[in-house]
Amino acid sequence: MNKVKMRRWAILTSVFCLLTAFLRAGDGADLIQVLHSSGLDATECYRIRDVSLVKEDLRLYFNDGYLIFAKPVRGERWAAVFSGDVEGGDGEVLLLPPYRGERQSLAKFTQTPNLDEHFSSGLLLFTDRSGDELLDQIVRGERGRKSEEEGALLAGQWNQALLNIAAGFQLRLAGDLLTSPAFRPGLLFAAVSGKSLGNFDLFYDSRAGDQILAGRLAEHNNRFSYDTWTSFPARSSRNGAGQPPAPFACERFKIDAQLDASLRLKASARISVKAGSHPVRVLPFEISRAIEITGARIDGAPAELVFNDSPRERALRTDENDSFLLVSPQPLAPESTHQIDFEEAGSVIASAGKDVYFVGARSNWYPRAGMEVSIYDLSFRYPKRLTLLTPGDLIEDRVDEEWRYSRRLTPAPIRVAGFNLGDYEKVTGAAPGFRVEVYGNRALEASLQRRAPESEVLASDVEPARLSGVRGVRRIPPLQPPPPPPPAPPDPLARLHSVGADVSSSLEMFSGWFGPPGLQSLTVSPIPGAFGQGFPGLVYLSTLAYLDPSARPPSARGPREQTFFSDLMQAHEVAHQWWGDLVLPATYQDEWIPEALANYSALLYLEKKRGAKAMQDVLEDFRDVLMRKTREESTVESAGPITLGFRLDSPDTPDAWHAIAYDKGAWIFHMLRRRLGDERFLKMLAEFRRRYEFRPASTADLRALVKEFLPPRVSLSSVDGFFENWVYSTGIPALKLNYSVKGAAPAVRLLGRIEQSGVDDGFSVEVPVEVQFAKAAPQTIWVETSNAGTTFSATLKQVPTHVSIPVGTGILATR
Numbered sequence: 101m102n103k104v105k106m107r108r109w110a111i112l113t114s115v116f117c118l119l120t121a122f123l124r125a126g127d128g129a130d131l132i133q134v135l136h137s138s139g140l141d142a143t144e145c146y147r148i149r150d151v152s153l154v155k156e157d158l159r160l161y162f163n164d165g166y167l168i169f170a171k172p173v174r175g176e177r178w179a180a181v182f183s184g185d186v187e188g189g190d191g192e193v194l195l196l197p198p199y200r201g202e203r204q205s206l207a208k209f210t211q212t213p214n215l216d217e218h219f220s221s222g223l224l225l226f227t228d229r230s231g232d233e234l235l236d237q238i239v240r241g242e243r244g245r246k247s248e249e250e251g252a253l254l255a256g257q258w259n260q261a262l263l264n265i266a267a268g269f270q271l272r273l274a275g276d277l278l279t280s281p282a283f284r285p286g287l288l289f290a291a292v293s294g295k296s297l298g299n300f301d302l303f304y305d306s307r308a309g310d311q312i313l314a315g316r317l318a319e320h321n322n323r324f325s326y327d328t329w330t331s332f333p334a335r336s337s338r339n340g341a342g343q344p345p346a347p348f349a350c351e352r353f354k355i356d357a358q359l360d361a362s363l364r365l366k367a368s369a370r371i372s373v374k375a376g377s378h379p380v381r382v383l384p385f386e387i388s389r390a391i392e393i394t395g396a397r398i399d400g401a402p403a404e405l406v407f408n409d410s411p412r413e414r415a416l417r418t419d420e421n422d423s424f425l426l427v428s429p430q431p432l433a434p435e436s437t438h439q440i441d442f443e444e445a446g447s448v449i450a451s452a453g454k455d456v457y458f459v460g461a462r463s464n465w466y467p468r469a470g471m472e473v474s475i476y477d478l479s480f481r482y483p484k485r486l487t488l489l490t491p492g493d494l495i496e497d498r499v500d501e502e503w504r505y506s507r508r509l510t511p512a513p514i515r516v517a518g519f520n521l522g523d524y525e526k527v528t529g530a531a532p533g534f535r536v537e538v539y540g541n542r543a544l545e546a547s548l549q550r551r552a553p554e555s556e557v558l559a560s561d562v563e564p565a566r567l568s569g570v571r572g573v574r575r576i577p578p579l580q581p582p583p584p585p586p587p588a589p590p591d592p593l594a595r596l597h598s599v600g601a602d603v604s605s606s607l608e609m610f611s612g613w614f615g616p617p618g619l620q621s622l623t624v625s626p627i628p629g630a631f632g633q634g635f636p637g638l639v640y641l642s643t644l645a646y647l648d649p650s651a652r653p654p655s656a657r658g659p660r661e662q663t664f665f666s667d668l669m670q671a672h673e674v675a676h677q678w679w680g681d682l683v684l685p686a687t688y689q690d691e692w693i694p695e696a697l698a699n700y701s702a703l704l705y706l707e708k709k710r711g712a713k714a715m716q717d718v719l720e721d722f723r724d725v726l727m728r729k730t731r732e733e734s735t736v737e738s739a740g741p742i743t744l745g746f747r748l749d750s751p752d753t754p755d756a757w758h759a760i761a762y763d764k765g766a767w768i769f770h771m772l773r774r775r776l777g778d779e780r781f782l783k784m785l786a787e788f789r790r791r792y793e794f795r796p797a798s799t800a801d802l803r804a805l806v807k808e809f810l811p812p813r814v815s816l817s818s819v820d821g822f823f824e825n826w827v828y829s830t831g832i833p834a835l836k837l838n839y840s841v842k843g844a845a846p847a848v849r850l851l852g853r854i855e856q857s858g859v860d861d862g863f864s865v866e867v868p869v870e871v872q873f874a875k876a877a878p879q880t881i882w883v884e885t886s887n888a889g890t891t892f893s894a895t896l897k898q899v900p901t902h903v904s905i906p907v908g909t910g911i912l913a914t915r
Contacts, residue, residue, distance in 0.1 A: 128382065128406035128427040131274045134173055135266060139259040140181060144169040145251025147186075148244035151237050153230055155288055155304035156334040158195055158312050160222075165189040166247065167238070168254045169231060170262065174277050177231030179266065181258045182222040191219045193292060193302060195314060197330045198338065200862075201741030201828045206314070206330040208740070210297055215314060215330075219292040223262060225269055227276035228286025228306065265291055270408045271423055275382050278427075283378045285344040304334070307344060309687040311337060320751045328747045331689075347380040348373045348432070352475045353517065355466055359482040363449040363457070363521075365391070369466045371440045379431040383440075385469045386421045388461035391446035398428045399438050421464050442467050452628040453546040455486065455523035462518040462633065462640070471684055473513035473794050480519070481505050488521040489539065489623050491637025512618055513794065514636035515681060520625040525593050529604035535621040536607060538600040540646050544592045545628045548643065548653065590651035592626075592643060599624070599645055599670055606671040606705045610678060613704075613782050614789045617677035624670075630656065632669050634676025634698070645669050660721050667709065668702045668718070675701035678789055686796035688745040693802060696742075696765020697785070703766060716909040719770060722763035723908050726832060737764060738830050743799055767912040768826050774868055774910055775822075775882075776809055784809040799827060818866060826912075831859035833885065835867060835913045839903050848896040850903065856885040858914070863887070868910050872902040 145168035153160040162182050170179035184190050195215035197203045203213035210217075224230070238244040266273065269289065276284055285306035293299050303313040311334040318327045337343075350371050357367035373383070387393060396403045404427035432438055448461040478490045484504040492508035499505075510517070522541055529536025603624050611617065619637040627633070627640040634640075644656050644665045656665060679701065680694030707715040726737040730752050739748045739756035742764055748756040773781040788797070788805055803823045807816050825831065839852035854867060869881040869892070876898055883892045907913045 127278060128274055128404050128425050131173070131277060132270045132406065132408065135178075135270055135273055136263060138171050138173055138263075140168050140179075140251070140255040140262060141171045142168070142251035142255045143246075143248055144177075145247050145254060146238050146244035147247045147250070148238055151234060151243050153233065153288070156312070156336060157198070157332075158288075158302060158304050158334075159193065160290060160302070161192040161194075162222075163190040163192060165191065166250055166254060167234065167244065168251050168258070169235070176227075176277060177235070178225065178227060178273060178277065179262055180224045180226075180231060180234065181254060181262065182224070183254055183258075184220045189220065191222055191292065193217050193219065193290075193294075195302070195312070195330070197332055198335075199332060199828055200824070201743055201830075202330045202332050204830065205328075205740055205744060205747065209316075209327060209329045217292075217294045217297055219294045222290050222292035223258070223265060225266060225273065225289040226287065227273060227284065228288055228304075229281065230286075230288050267408075271384070271406065271425055274406065275384060275425060278382050300329070309333065309337075309343070310689070327750075331747075345376050345378075346470065346472075347376045347378065348383055348469070349376070349472050350469055350474050351437070352477070353466065354477040355517075356479045357481070359449070359480065359488075359521075361483060363482075364445070364447050365449070365465065366445045367443075367466065369442045369444065371442070371467070372437060373432075373440055374437045375432040375434055377434050379434060381428045381431040383426045383428070383469065384423060385426060385467040386423045386464060387444070387467045388446070388448065388464040389420055389422050390448050390461050391444050391465060393424065393442055393444050393467065395443040396426055397441045398426070398432075400441075401429050403428055403440075419464075420461070449521070453549075454543045456541050456543055456545040456628065456643075457520075457522050458628045459518075459520055462635070463516045465519075466517075468516070471515055471796070473515045475513055476510045476517040477507070478509075478517060478519070479505070479507040482521065485523065486521050487524045487526075487539070488519060489625050489638060490519045491517055491619060491621075491623065491635065493621065510619065510637065514618060515684065515794075516635055518633075518635040518638050518640075520627065520638065520640065522626070524625070525596060527596055527600040529600050529607070529622075531604040531608045531611075533611070533616075533620065534604075534607055536600070536604050536624075537622075538596065538603055538624040539626065540596040540599070541592045541626050541643060544589055545643055547628065548592075548647070549589055590647045592646055594648040594651065595646050595666075598666075599641065602667070602670040602705075602709075603639070603674055605709075606674045606702075607677075609705060609708065610675055610701060614678050614786050618682045618794075619677070622674070622677065624673075632673045634673035634681065636677065636681040639673045639676075641669060641673060659717075663706075663714075663718060667706050667714075668699075671702035671705040672698045682794065683789055683792045684794070684796045686798040686801070689743045690796075690798050691745050692742045692761040692765045693797065693799065695761045696769055699762045699766040700769040703770070719767065720908045722766060723832070723912060723914070725759050725763050726767075726912075727914065735832070736760070737832055741828050741830055742768070743828060764826075764912070771822075771826065771911060772806060775811075775814070775818075775866065776806070777811060780809045780811065799823070803827075821864060822866070825863055825865055829860075829863070831863045833863060833865070833913050834858040834915060835885070835905050835907055835911075836915065837869065837903070837905050841899060841903075845899060846897045848899050850881075850894045850896055850900065851891070852883075852893070852903065853889060853891045854883055854885050854905070855889050856887050859887070861887050865911075867905055867913075870902075870904055870906055870910070871896065871900045872904075873898045874901050 145166060148162055148167050149164050151162040165182055165184035165186055168181050169177045182191055197206055207213045276286060288304040290302040300316040305311055310331040313331040315326055315328040350373050352372040354370040355367055357365060359365060393405055396405050406425040448465050450458045452458045480488050481503055482488050484499050484502055488506060490508045492510040495509050496507040524539035525542055526537055526539050529538060621637055624639045624641060626643045626646060628643055630642050630644060632641045644652055649662050649666060675698040679697035685691045685693055703715050703718060728736050732752050736753055736756055736759050739753040742760050746757055748760055784805060803819060807819050834857045836855040842849045864884055864886050866882045866884050869883055871879040881894050883890055907915050
């Protein structure tokens with residue numbers, strides 16, 4: 101389970117700081133202060149009619165009302181407020197999502213697949229020259245007249261609201277306003293008060309992969325989060341327009357870290373960066389909230405750090421990181437290389453028992469920017485009683501009194517570097533051509549310690565003996581049995597060798613199928629909890645995977661859990677060396693691809709290890725999870741299309757993302773395998789790995805690749821239909837087959853009909869009808885279904901012994 105989920109709000113993580121003008125140090129913080137103290141300009145208020153903003157698919161109409169602009173910052177109008185508080189006052193937003201899944205998502209929140217909402221007021225933030233466009237329509241187009249008297253009233257009413265909302269966008273606003281408009285991918289944000297939907301937000305962000313977004317800040321379980329109604333690429337992007345170039349790239353990380361006796365982290369990180377095609381002075385980074393950046397320098401000169409601890413910004417994020425800006429004392433020339441030095445400190449390690457530790461912030465314990473791959477040179481100084489693990493080749497390892505020092509260097513670029521530590525036992529794997537080391541905790545984590553049962557009542561605790569009614573006879577209390585010995589605690593190393601064998605076998609198998617991983621060495625280590633994580637060269641496995649199945653907690657002893665911890669987890673995390681670490685998801689909407697491929701790769705390993713029946717049992721279990729009812733009596737699978745990513749989770753379906761991305765995703769690849777055949781399917785995955793090595797791959801890229809590996813006489817349109825129904829939409833059909841057989845060999849006539857129900861009318865898939873014979877290989881007939889029912893016929897050389905649809909094992913369906 102790759103936890104490096106790119107569940108990042110597109111507006112807050114877009115790269116935004118290209119500069120051509122020289123600015124003095126401190127400009128970032130100064131600009132944020134100006135934004136914070138700025139407000140609306142009463143002298144720039146207009147009574148307007150028929151003014152509009154059109155950003156490709158997003159259309160905003162200000163039909164009748166007042167529009168007041170903010171005071172300029174660095175010569176730019178950066179905000180405005182619309183008020184329809186007049187007779188007949190009105191604004192309107194039109195937004196038509198282009199994809200069925202996004203229309204379903206929008207309808208889930210608004211009860212309509214297309215957004216056509218009138219609003220009474222709206223607050224706008226913009227760095228894309230929208231202010232100039234509005235003023236041009238008002239002044240040159242003669243669609244408004246000034247009203248300073250109304251401007252004074254509106255400024256008093258709206259100034260605080262403007263500053264409150266702008267506080268959540270201060271880093272973005274500062275970065276954009278410090279960027280020359282010639283190189284700036286700008287932002288338009290609108291918070292509107294709908295007449296039927298209430299308050300909601302609209303975004304058009306040129307930098308984001310999904311430029312257009314509608315949603316609302318909401319409170320769930322006493323915590324603020326963001327409900328994304330719909331999010332999709334703008335028309336120009338859908339038609340092939342490329343993304344703006346990144347302002348810089350991180351090429352190498354050299355991190356010198358120390359863990360003191362309490363295991364508090366202190367580190368210096370030197371990052372070699374290369375500027376992009378334009379001058380850049382403001383560089384955005386992010387880091388775990390558990391880490392404090394205490395200083396920064398660029399090429400030896402002090403650089404400004406700009407932070408923004410905004411509750412709104414944190415609510416918009418879906419991870420535990422914070423963004424910050426690094427402002428160079430002078431612009432970095434295009435294509436130039438530079439050294440950035442950060443100083444940091446924080447506590448990211450928690451004790452889970454005696455010398456058993458949980459390392460948090462595994463992917464962002466150092467400053468990062470983007471998902472590009474880099475060389476890592478990692479040095480650690482730590483207590484010598486422990487073992488510290490990082491990816492890469494060992495360059496140095498020595499002991500100095502009570503401390504140990506180790507240094508590792510990755511021989512190839514990787515996208516992220518994690519670390520782990522503990523008091524470990526080690527076994528060496530046996531995968532030809534690879535160095536495999538598997539570590540397990542010598543001690544048991546505290547949460548898995550078995551509590552001794554309460555002692556039986558002892559004889560001395562019984563009420564003293566009393567004389568009975570017979571003189572001289574004494575009633576003796578019965579002897580109490582001695583208390584049973586407390587159960588032996590689970591052995592944290594019981595399955596160390598089994599884990600090592602599975603890791604080695606799956607690594608060898610996947611290498612044969614997909615090609616070599618990014619690194620030729622793999623270190624596997626335990627982590628407290630019930631999850632795993634696959635980083636380049638370093639895999640974390642739940643400590644439950646190391647326990648004997650009978651010694652696991654009751655909650656982990658069901659058939660599903662036992663298969664997961666004993667058979668699937670190791671292969672799943674090893675598979676991330678390819679899917680997620682080598683082939684990267686393009687956006688959060690493509691995160692399902694590496695998770696689904698890792699899950700299905702683990703199923704392929706299970707099939708090889710335990711047979712087809714074991715794999716089929718897991719697939720049936722996956723289907724049952726997807727069909728499970730929620731509190732609203734809908735199925736988990738109906739939470740949304742797999743491409744919604746983290747947006748699938750909600751208070752009603754808190755685990756929908758996991759079930760749909762992992763379980764339905766595995767089903768998607770299983771059905772593709774059935775359609776392509778084993779040989780073509782594995783060749784397709786090998787080509788996927790080769791073509792997108794260290795590159796982001798999208799769902800559209802995957803669909804195009806599948807078309808290249810279709811068997812003869814299978815139409816390209818069938819792939820589009822497959823993705824439309826299984827990937828971009830929802831639904832698990834119920835299928836019923838009726839058939840009859842007429843005639844005799846060698847001209848047996850098979851007549852059949854498939855009834856489909858439980859899905860929308862537009863749902864249509866190719867179903868494999870399996871025909872079994874007594875003395876010949878089975879035959880598969882592919883039939884396209886519909887809710888109206890589908891008839892089919894075939895001529896067979898023999899009378900079949902059985903005709904069926906492999907529901908639950910060959911196709912994701914129910915009976």
